[in-house]
Amino acid sequence: xxxxxxxxxxxxxxxxxxxxxxxxxxxxxxxxxxxxxxxxxxxxxxxxxxxxxxxxxxxxxxxxxxxxxxxxxxxxxxxxxxxxxxxxxxxxxxxxxxxxxxxxxxxxxxxxxxxxxxxxxxxxxxxxxxxxxxxxxxxxxxxxxxxxxxxxxxxxxxxxxxxxxxxxxxxxxxxxxxxxxxxxxxxxxxxxxxxxxxxxxxxxxxxxxxxxxxxxxxxxxxxxxxxxxxxxxxxxxxxxxxxxxxxxxxxxxxxxxxxxxxxxxxxxxxxxxxxxxxxxxxxxxxxxxxxxxxxxxxxxxxxxxxxxxxxxxxxxxxxxxxx
Numbered sequence: 001x002x003x004x005x006x007x008x009x010x011x012x013x014x015x016x017x018x019x020x021x022x023x024x025x026x027x028x029x030x031x032x033x034x035x036x037x038x039x040x041x042x043x044x045x046x047x048x049x050x051x052x053x054x055x056x057x058x059x060x061x062x063x064x065x066x067x068x069x070x071x072x073x074x075x076x077x078x079x080x081x082x083x084x085x086x087x088x089x090x091x092x093x094x095x096x097x098x099x100x101x102x103x104x105x106x107x108x109x110x111x112x113x114x115x116x117x118x119x120x121x122x123x124x125x126x127x128x129x130x131x132x133x134x135x136x137x138x139x140x141x142x143x144x145x146x147x148x149x150x151x152x153x154x155x156x157x158x159x160x161x162x163x164x165x166x167x168x169x170x171x172x173x174x175x176x177x178x179x180x181x182x183x184x185x186x187x188x189x190x191x192x193x194x195x196x197x198x199x200x201x202x203x204x205x206x207x208x209x210x211x212x213x214x215x216x217x218x219x220x221x222x223x224x225x226x227x228x229x230x231x232x233x234x235x236x237x238x239x240x241x242x243x244x245x246x247x248x249x250x251x252x253x254x255x256x257x258x259x260x261x262x263x264x265x266x267x268x269x270x271x272x273x274x275x276x277x278x279x280x281x282x283x284x285x286x287x288x289x290x291x292x293x294x295x296x297x298x299x300x301x302x303x304x305x306x307x308x309x310x311x312x313x314x315x316x317x318x319x320x321x322x323x
Contacts, residue, residue, distance in 0.1 A: 047208075047243065047244050068109075083154075085155045085248075085251070087248055088114070092227065114248075123254050161174065174321070188205040188215075192253075207239045208239045208240075218304075271296045273289060274313055274314055
């Protein structure tokens with residue numbers, strides 16, 4: 001006669017849940033790897049235009065580095081306009097350039113890695129504010145016989161501030177629009193800095209991917225700036241330039257210290273600041289700027305992006321420093 005056998009053990013619910021979660025994690029990881037591989041390949045295939053084959057109207061080439069320039073009509077005094085982190089460069093700033101006032105004409109520079117300027121596909125020091133300013137300085141020296149006024153938006157304002165600090169003989173005055181020297185990267189920019197996966201995220205949200213156009217005009221649905229069909233078409237050409245995604249990914253991969261300003265109190269040129277109160281720059285940031293740079297004149301604009309939606313306020317700020 002056989003002895004009694006113990007009943008089979010039933011698996012604890014906690015173990016079942018743990019296995020299920022492990023399965024989900026592995027499936028998610030596999031999905032992310034496949035997604036990144038496909039998108040990275042898509043970016044490499046889509047970006048196949050060599051800048052030398054583009055018939056650009058006006059460029060400056062220094063040490064083999066091409067800077068695209070747009071000189072707009074207007075008054076006798078040039079104003080250099082430096083754009084924010086936007087793969088389209090200065091493309092969308094034509095209204096600002098033409099709306100500076102009767103005494104001025106805008107000169108829009110595509111910063112290194114943006115617009116139609118030379119790409120920088122490798123992350124590193126060349127993406128820092130100081131190095132970008134070093135690239136811009138000789139362009140200003142070559143094109144202008146006297147110190148210039150600068151209007152800098154976001155990252156372009158940081159570059160302008162660095163120029164005012166390190167090249168004071170080149171800068172007559174500076175207007176900063178929605179510059180935030182101390183912000184932490186927001187999503188998706190924080191994701192774009194990751195190795196390998198970050199390139200796929202950059203393509204998806206900032207260059208040629210599914211969400212790129214929406215991210216390009218983040219306030220359009222809320223009544224803010226929206227691109228024209230012509231601007232969308234030109235941007236479509238820009239994002240086909242070789243290494244466009246790699247270049248912006250390299251910028252996003254550069255440590256936060258890349259955007260740290262030098263000592264703002266050492267700026268001697270007159271500085272004005274335009275703050276779009278409905279945008280992404282916080283009141284704390286503006287207050288800190290006023291502490292760091294006591295001579296700055298701050299003007300508020302009840303818009304998302306004053307450089308696109310409130311040209312009169314930017315023009316007034318420019319006039320206030322050019323007396």
